[in-house]
Amino acid sequence: MQATGELMTESTAAEVQQLIAEGRAAALAGDTFTARARFRRATELDSGNVEAWIGLSSVVPILAEKRDYLRRALAIDPTNAEAMASLAYVEKLLAEGLQIAPSHRRQERQASGDASPLLSAPEPPKPAVEVAYCYVHPDRETGLRCVQCSRPICGSCAQMTPVGQLCPECRKARRPPHYQADLSHMLIGGVTGFFAALIGSVLVVVLGGVPFFGLFLAMLAGPLTGALTTRIVEQLTRKRGRAMQAAVGIGLGLGALPLIGFGVIALLSGSFLSLLLIGLWVALLIITAVARLR
Ligand SMILES: [Zn+2]
Ligand SMILES: [Zn+2]
Structure with a gap:
């Protein structure tokens, strides 16, 4: 340092x-x-x-x-x-036995005119950089190409990564695997969220009835249930990111519906506070789970 x-x-x-x-x-x-x-x-x-x-x-x-x-x-x-x-x-x-990055191999070869002894994998000679048009912006002339799919990209589309310039699509695909959730992962997340919220709701109603500390415990149960849900979902799917946040959030919301119904009944019987606390509980539950799945 x-x-x-x-x-x-x-x-x-x-x-x-x-x-x-x-x-x-x-x-x-x-x-x-x-x-x-x-x-x-x-x-x-x-x-x-x-x-x-x-x-x-x-x-x-x-x-x-x-x-x-x-x-x-x-x-x-x-x-x-x-x-x-x-x-x-x-x-x-x-x-794979390579010693030189593929994006550089071409340049070094062009510069030296022949294959470097460092090259361990042969690569067919490529034509010198020809002018092409960005596949995102067809009106922009560019000499740059994505190192992964070799499609032409302009300077504003090219994103520099340690392996070379990547186009927006390839860059997206290179996200860490635990951010690439498919439908089955989302389904698992949603179902887990649904049952967690359902069980949590029962707990809230039971705890909420306990005198003194009951209400406090019930409130604490919100974020705890949210955290536990995330833990289970991560164990089951090993996925996170926006798609998982949405799936788990929706599952939790649906699972908490009976509780919200309970709150509406409470409101009708004149207890505005009950509805407020239930709303707060559901919000804490969902916010905790969604925040942890970022
Ligand atoms: Zn690409
Ligand atoms: Zn472009």
Whole structure:
């Protein structure tokens, strides 16, 4: 650690941000030499900067080097999804016996004119970068291509990742697997939520009737049921993300319907407070579960 924490002045932080921005611009323009220099300088100035490590890993051709930089990024922020997905990809390529990233292989070969001895997997020679039109914006001329599907993409569609430029679609598909829920996962989430809310509702009615602490316990049961639901859903499906949030939220809401009916009856008999507490309970239940499935 050279210049992190208190040692890092505001001007250094600004310089690091500037270097990262320049590095990204250079990488998008295809100038990996400049990009490499900028990102490397950024990591030297602030060895605790995740963006700088991810940037550097994206512009070096050697896979082992990429892996090292991604590990540095993950050591700083172990939850960084970008670094995790890229590290998994790099490790897969290494396991396949590759030493140089596919996106760089082509460039290096074009630059040197023949196959580098570092190449372990032969690749048919590709034509030099020809001008094409972005598949998202057909009116934009571009020399960039997605490294995964090789479709042409413009500068604003290309998203730089440590494995090269990706188009919006490929980038989406590269989300970590636990964010890719299908219908069966959502169904499990919904059904779990339904029964959890149903059982929780019974608990609330029983606890709510206990004098003194009953009401307090009933309120506490809301978030606890929500947390427990999430735990069960995660055990069963190993999925999270928006689709799971929606499925579990709807399941919980449906399971809590009888309780809401109970509240309406309470309201009709003049107890506005009961309806308020029931509403609060259902809200806490759903908010807790949905927040935990992010
Ligand atoms: Zn693509
Ligand atoms: Zn575009």
